[in-house]
Every structure is written in structure tokens, then in C-alpha cells.
Amino acid sequence: MSKLNTVIRFTFLNKIKTKSFLITTLVLVLLVSIGMNIPYFIDKFSGGEQGPxxxxxxxxxxxxxxxxxEAYLQKQGEFGFTLQKFAGENEEALRAELKAGNIDGYLKFNQDGQSAFPTVSYISNKDDIPQSVNSSLxxxxxxxxxxxxxxxxxSEEQLAALTAPVFIDPVKLDASGANASANEAETEAGPAPINYIVVYALVILFFMIIMMTGNMIAAEVTAEKSSRIMEILITSVSPLTQMFGKIIGMLYIGLLQIFIFAGVIGINMSLPHNQSVLGSLNLNLADINLTVLVLGLIYFVLGYLLYATLFAAIGSLVSRTEELGQAIMPITMLSLAAFYIGIFSLSAPNSLLLKISNFIPFFSPVSMIVRAGLGDTPVWEIAASLVILAVSILFFGWLAAKIYRTGVLLYGKRPTMKELRKAMRAYKI
Incomplete structure (x- = not known):
């Protein structure tokens, strides 16, 4: 156990000190921060802070x-724009006001004599209309x-009813096949909008961190093997201790990155200008489903262990780093399939594809996050998915251990399946 802790500590400390890890994490943190503040930057450069x-x-x-x-704007009170009227019919006065910066743009009505209402043009110094002004206009x-x-x-009531947008509220049938009541319809209307963002972020984080840490595991094993350092390491630490030590050490790195990104997202969302954006989009942080966050963490750890054992096993079979990309391609394709299943099922969390994916261990870490966060998932499905995933980790962990113990000392070309099975029979795990 002391040797395992030594490998874990060495792997963790060695990786977090590398320039590649620090630069990659810093770049991703900057990209997340910039992405979350893009609306503020757009508003800042467009002069939106000066008011409507x-x-x-x-x-x-x-x-x-x-x-x-003008009467409509007076009834609305605070709106997305203010109206300035100018006397006369000379457009040059409006152009002069626009050049002087006294107005942001002006309306021009073009009457063709055929339609009951003229076409409207918005003239400004920009190529397009700001989104807030466009929607308000x-x-x-x-x-x-x-x-x-x-x-x-x-009447005013009839006119308001005529211009009011029509909203379609999806209502699910109850078990007896009848329409749900008003209260039931409200509860069945679906998850809060903020949960879509949370699930989307969890799916991206799962895929990104699995790929980063998995590639680091495979690359490190291959580099040690190709430089013959592995022959020295196995004299003091067994191959299995090395493999599981690297996997757990990389797990700590993945969790560290998750906490870093979660902290960055939390800080950015708590900024005053982002709070106003969340309010305008009807996004309330109190509506976040905590169950999704807990399940997301559990499925990340289990999904990581499943993929990491495969990355370590494949890395042990490769003698040159140039061949590593091709060797891990099947695992990469599996993780991509899981990512796309999750992303494209956000709008249909109760689809048959997602239900089947819940019981496929390579896909369940992502698909179950989507179903638990946005769909209607029975407890037995979550329990069955966790059991299948845990059993798969034990099986592939045992298989990867046999492959790793054999593969780290096989040099030259990659062994065939027959050669690998023959070598694996010589070792018992």
C-alpha cells in the first residue's frame, strides 16, 4: 500500500507541475471565462451600459x-429603447443626429401604396441591429x-390578446392515459432551464477530462516503455502497482480540474453583470437539481476508471509514441460516441436510444447524466446502471491488469491477439 501511495503521489505531483498541464488548464479557464462573459463584452463595446x-x-x-x-412605449414603461421624435420630413436632420452620437439609429417607414402597413428600415452606423433593440422594436x-x-x-384587451405570443406547454399523460391536471401539468412541464445548461456542461466536462487524462496515462506508459525506464521501475514497483497508481493519480488530477472549472464557472456566474443576464433569461441558480451534480460526480469517477484502465492497457502494448494515436483510436471512438449520444439527446431525454445506452457501460456515464438531469428516470434504472458499470470496471480492470503486466515488457511490433493470450496465461492476477 505504501508503494501504491508513492506512485499516486508521484503521478499527481509530477503532472500538475508540467507546463503542458498548467498551460492547458489556464487556457481552458480563460476560454470558459471569456465564453461566459461574451454578452457583457458585446454590450460593453456596443455602448449598452449607457442605458436603452x-x-x-x-x-x-x-x-x-x-x-x-409612442403610446405603446408609455404603457410598457422601461423598454429596450427610447423614442426621440423629430419634426419635419428632412432625413438629413436624423443623419446629423446619428453622426453626432445623439441617437443610436432611426426608423424609416417606406410606404409602397400596396400594403396596409409600411415596411420599416433601421438606419445606424453598424451592420446589424443589437439583439435587445431588434426584439424590442x-x-x-x-x-x-x-x-x-x-x-x-x-378593444385594448382584444388587441393585447391578438398580439400576445402563443406558448405551447407540453403536458404528459398520466398512467391512466388521461390528461394531467393543472397542478400536475405544472410539475410535468419539465426541468428548469438552468438544468439544461448544467447537464450540457457536465457532458462536455466528462468527455474533455476523460480524453485528457486517458491520453496522459497512455502517453506516460508508452514513454516509459520506449525509453526502457520501465525495466528499472518494475524492479522496485510491480507493474500492477504502477498501473493502478497512475490511474488513481490521474483521477485526482481530473477531480482537481473539475473543481477548478466549477469554481471558475461559479465566480463568473456570481458577477453582477452575469446575474442580470441570468435574470433576463429566467435562469435561477436555486433551481439546479443537486441530484444531477451528485450523480454526475459518481458517474465521472466510475466512467473514468473504466476508460482509464483501457487507456493504460493499450499504452502498455505500444513501444513507440508515434503509434499511440492509432492504438487508442477505438477507445477515442467509444468516448466520442458517448459524447454525441448525450449531446444530441438533450432535447429527447426519454428516447429509446438513451434508455438503451443507460445499460451499456461505455455510454452510461454520459447518458445517465442526461436522463437523470432532464428526463424521467426510475430509481431501479439508476441502480442497475451503476451495478453494470461497477461489474464492467472489475472485469476490464482485471483484463487490463493482465495485459499491462504482460505488455510493458513486450518490445518491437505490437503483439497479435494470439501472442498476447499466450503471454497472459503465464501470469495470474
């Missing part, structure tokens, strides 16, 4: 539309359009 955009309009061009638009002009076309034949 100021939109100009020539009052005499379409008096009825301008009056309706569309909502306001949609209401004004309905009011102008109906010409006062509808």
Missing part, C-alpha cells in the same frame, strides 16, 4: 404610426401594426 438605445423617428412621415408607437411594431390595421375596431 435611443431610436429616432420623423414624426411627420407617419403620424398615426408614430403616435401609436419587433414587439412594439407588431402591436402598432395590429392597431393600425384594425383601426380601432378592437
Amino acid at each position: 438605445a435611443s431610436v429616432g423617428v420623423m414624426e411627420a412621415s407617419q403620424p398615426e404610426i408614430v403616435a401609436s408607437l 419587433q414587439a412594439a411594431l407588431q402591436s402598432v401594426k395590429a392597431e393600425v390595421i384594425t383601426k380601432g375596431t378592437l
Whole structure:
């Protein structure tokens, strides 16, 4: 046990001090931070912090539309833009105000004489309309359009009902086949939106860290073997102690990276400007399903142990680092398949594909995170999935141990399956 702890400590400390690990982790932390603050940077450079955009309009061009638009904005109160009216019909005045920076853009109504409502152009110094201004303008002009076309034949309530968007609420049938009640429909409406982001992040983290740590395990074993250092190491530490020591040491590295990324995400989400973004998107951190985080950690550890044993076994069979990429390609394809199954099933967490994947050990760490976070997963399925995964780890761990013990001393070309089986029979695990 002392030798195993020594290998674990050496692997962990040796890897976290390498430049490649530090640079990779730092780059990923920066990318995560930049990605989470992109809306703030866009708003910062577009001058969004100065308040709602100021939109100009020539009052005499379409008096009825301008009056309706102004009345709509007064009813709404605080909106995505403010309206500035200008007298006369000379567009040059609006252009001068735009160049002076007094307005962010102005509306131009183009009446072709055929349609009941004119087409609208937004003129500014930019190639496109800011998203907040665009959505606010569309909502306001949609209401004004309905009011102008109906010409006062509808009441305010009818007009509001006409312009209100239609939302489709999915309601699941209960066990008897009848529609759920209003309260049941509310509970069956689905998980909170924040959980989609959590599950998406967990799937990406699982794939990324498994690939990083797995490749590091295989590369380190191959490098020790190709440089003949392995012959010296096995005189003091058994091959099995080396293998499991490397696997556990890399597991600690993977967990360290998860905690680092979780801390970076938490810090960025707690920033005041990101809090306002979360509020505008109806994302509440209190709605996060803690069960998903606990299961995600459990499945990460188990999934890592399964893949890591295979990476170590494959790495022990390769004598040159140039051949490593081709050798680990099957494991890479398995992890990619698990990643794509999880990502493309976010919108259908109760699909048959995902249900079957729950009982396939190479896919279950990802598919079960999706189902537990977004779908309707019975407890027995989670328990069965964990049992199958644990049994698979024991089997592949035993198989990898036999391969590793044999392969670390096989040099030259990669052994065939027949040669490998023959060599493995000489050792008992």
C-alpha cells in the first residue's frame, strides 16, 4: 500500500507541475471565462451600459404610426429603447443626429401604396441591429401594426390578446392515459432551464477530462516503455502497482480540474453583470437539481476508471509514441460516441436510444447524466446502471491488469491477439 501511495503521489505531483498541464488548464479557464462573459463584452463595446438605445423617428412621415408607437412605449414603461421624435420630413436632420452620437439609429417607414402597413428600415452606423433593440422594436411594431390595421375596431384587451405570443406547454399523460391536471401539468412541464445548461456542461466536462487524462496515462506508459525506464521501475514497483497508481493519480488530477472549472464557472456566474443576464433569461441558480451534480460526480469517477484502465492497457502494448494515436483510436471512438449520444439527446431525454445506452457501460456515464438531469428516470434504472458499470470496471480492470503486466515488457511490433493470450496465461492476477 505504501508503494501504491508513492506512485499516486508521484503521478499527481509530477503532472500538475508540467507546463503542458498548467498551460492547458489556464487556457481552458480563460476560454470558459471569456465564453461566459461574451454578452457583457458585446454590450460593453456596443455602448449598452449607457442605458436603452435611443431610436429616432420623423414624426411627420407617419403620424398615426408614430403616435401609436409612442403610446405603446408609455404603457410598457422601461423598454429596450427610447423614442426621440423629430419634426419635419428632412432625413438629413436624423443623419446629423446619428453622426453626432445623439441617437443610436432611426426608423424609416417606406410606404409602397400596396400594403396596409409600411415596411420599416433601421438606419445606424453598424451592420446589424443589437439583439435587445431588434426584439424590442419587433414587439412594439407588431402591436402598432395590429392597431393600425384594425383601426380601432378592437378593444385594448382584444388587441393585447391578438398580439400576445402563443406558448405551447407540453403536458404528459398520466398512467391512466388521461390528461394531467393543472397542478400536475405544472410539475410535468419539465426541468428548469438552468438544468439544461448544467447537464450540457457536465457532458462536455466528462468527455474533455476523460480524453485528457486517458491520453496522459497512455502517453506516460508508452514513454516509459520506449525509453526502457520501465525495466528499472518494475524492479522496485510491480507493474500492477504502477498501473493502478497512475490511474488513481490521474483521477485526482481530473477531480482537481473539475473543481477548478466549477469554481471558475461559479465566480463568473456570481458577477453582477452575469446575474442580470441570468435574470433576463429566467435562469435561477436555486433551481439546479443537486441530484444531477451528485450523480454526475459518481458517474465521472466510475466512467473514468473504466476508460482509464483501457487507456493504460493499450499504452502498455505500444513501444513507440508515434503509434499511440492509432492504438487508442477505438477507445477515442467509444468516448466520442458517448459524447454525441448525450449531446444530441438533450432535447429527447426519454428516447429509446438513451434508455438503451443507460445499460451499456461505455455510454452510461454520459447518458445517465442526461436522463437523470432532464428526463424521467426510475430509481431501479439508476441502480442497475451503476451495478453494470461497477461489474464492467472489475472485469476490464482485471483484463487490463493482465495485459499491462504482460505488455510493458513486450518490445518491437505490437503483439497479435494470439501472442498476447499466450503471454497472459503465464501470469495470474
